[in-house]
Amino acid sequence: MNQAKHIAIIMDGNGRWAEMKGKKRVKGHEAGSEVVREITEFCAAHNDIERLTLYAFSTENWKRPRLEVEYLMKLLEKYLKNELETYIKNNIRFEPIGDLRAFSKSLQKTINEVQQKTAHCDGLVQSLALNYGAKDELLRAINNIKCSENDITEEMLLNALDCSHDVDLLIRTGGDHRISNFLLWQLAYAELFFCDTLWPDFSSKELEKIIKEFKKIERRFGGLK
Template structure:
């Protein structure tokens, strides 16, 4: 039976959720942040799950309206500061992925502080993909290796990525069926699950159903069983 050791989620649908309720898009992001906490806490209590990687802010999200981007930055800063205690209580290690140099100095400090203060935790690893794009990640990894004298191997490239852990199960909420530049290398053999549920409505019960489906999938990794 398959083990969902590394779960990755594209948390889509916050803005649409708010608009359907006649609210401003930012209210959807606030509601979505609460679901992040619930799902992370659940995963931290599931001994099978080792890593949870969440697509929080992509390299393309800078194209959104300025006020929405500014709100997302404040929401992220507040979320991390408030969640630090929860991370520690649940033995969760926070490991951001992406190029955080584009963020304000104060937000960078918050991200690094939470990472450092949870570094000793040896339970679930929660990664937030922040200013993350898989193509950008791969380009940065190649640049790290460009002066290597020997031929670059797949393992060398994998080790140079922000995340060098293969994804077992990738979920996208919100109805769209695309990867949107998320963990393209790591998800090469991930099982993909696309659900119509908007992220603020996503629940632990729905995650459990998806995990149950995942366990029944025959994973061959290009070979024969």
């Protein structure tokens, strides 16, 4: 039976959820942050789930209206400060991925502090993809590899990536059927699930249902069984 050791989620639909309710888009992001906590705690309670990677802010999200981006930065900093206790209580290690240099010094400090204060936790690893784009990740990895006469190997590239762990199960909420520049290398053999549920309405019950469906799939990884 398959094990969803590494689950990755594209959390889509916050803005549309708010607009459908006649609210400002930022209210959707607030509601979505509550779901992040629920899903993270659910995964932490299941020993067979080792990693949870959430697409929180992409390299393309800077194109959104300035006020929305500014709000997202404040919400992220507030979320991390508030969730530190949750991380430690549930033995969750926080590991961000992405190019953090674009963020304010204050936000970078908060990210680093939460990472350091949870470094001892040996349960679930929660990664937030922050200012992350898979193409950007690959380019940074290639540029960081120091080669002289030798060709770049798969192992060298893997070790240089922000995330060196293959994804077993990718979930995208919100109804769109695309991966939007997320974990292109790590998704090579992942099973992809797309659901119409907007992220603020997503629940641990729906995640549990998807995991049950995932476990029934015959995964061949290019071979025969």
